[in-house]
Amino acid sequence: MSGLFGDWDGSAADARRVxxxxxxxxxxxxxxxxxxxxxxxxxxxxxDAGAITRAAAVLLAADTLQPVATEVVRVPTSMPYVPGLLSFRELPALVAALERLPHTPDLVFVDGHGIAHPRRLGIAAHFGVVTGLPSIGVAKNVLCGRHDPLGALAGEHVPLLHRGEQIGWALRSKVRCNPLLVSPGHRVSMQGALDAVLRTLRGYRLPEPTRLADRLASRRD
DNA sequence: GCGACAG
DNA sequence: ATCTTGTCGC
Structure with a gap:
């Protein structure tokens, strides 16, 4: 493949075509x-008020969920945030961070949507397709689609629907917290995406992979 | 035409 | 996403 975005000409309209x-x-x-x-x-x-994009990658042992390596990549921000085109702004930095990890992950969790996207290519799905790795999207807000009210207990979930099809799940990952939106990215099924997130929850709203990356990316750690 | 709109 | 401490509620 010729780059992350193929033959993108830089315009928003062409980004949607890609x-x-x-x-x-x-x-x-x-x-x-x-x-x-x-x-x-x-x-x-x-x-720097958005001038620098900071990508964080964390490698965890699947059995213990303990981090074994971390990478932080800082690059000049290339374009503004445009709803629906998030990957064109953040993917380059994320892939750079991936390439610096000592091992290639067998399964990737990305902060953002997988196929729960207007054109079914949120950043997690885009990440999976260009790297060839199985991926899952874990977002904190809905981009498109809607879902029924969710139960209050941790672990409860309902389908996220858009244009008559299921594009993901709304998951109450922790009591008294707003639900997470989970969707498959690439080489993972709808059920597989939900199961993987449930298996990596450890008492926080976010599953361990995304929670640790979040802390690094947001300067907190 | 009018909102909604991942991070 | 980011600017930012304490504070209300469970």
Missing amino acids: QQRLAAEVMLRDDAPEAPRWLGGFDVGFE
Whole structure:
């Protein structure tokens, strides 16, 4: 593949065309050959009033969920945030951080949506397609679609629907916290995405991979 | 035409 | 996303 965005000409209209083309390559089946050994957590933050994009990558052992390596990459911010085009702004930094990890993750969790996107190519799905890695999107807010009211207990979940199809799940990951929006990115099924997030929750609203990356990207750690 | 709109 | 301490509620 020629780069993260193919032959994108830089315009918003063309970015949407590129998304439609890449969305056709998304694979929504669990085809992981074996039990994942390494998990990856990815998120982006900003410095200098947005002038610098700060990408964080965390590698965790799948069995213990303990971090074994972290990477932070800082690059000049290339474009403003445009709803629906988040990956064009954040993906380059995230992939750079991925390439610096000592091991390639077997399954990746990205802060943002997977296929729960107008053209079914949120940043987690885009990340998966260009890297070829199984990926899952974990977002804190809805971009498109809607869902029924959610129960108050941790673990309760309902489908996130858009144009008559399920694009993800609204998940109460922790009591008294707003639900998470979970959606498959690439090489993961709808059920597989939910199961993977449930398995990596450890008492916080965010699953460990994304929670640790979040702390690094937002300067807190 | 009028809102909504990941991070 | 980010600017930012204490504070209300469970």
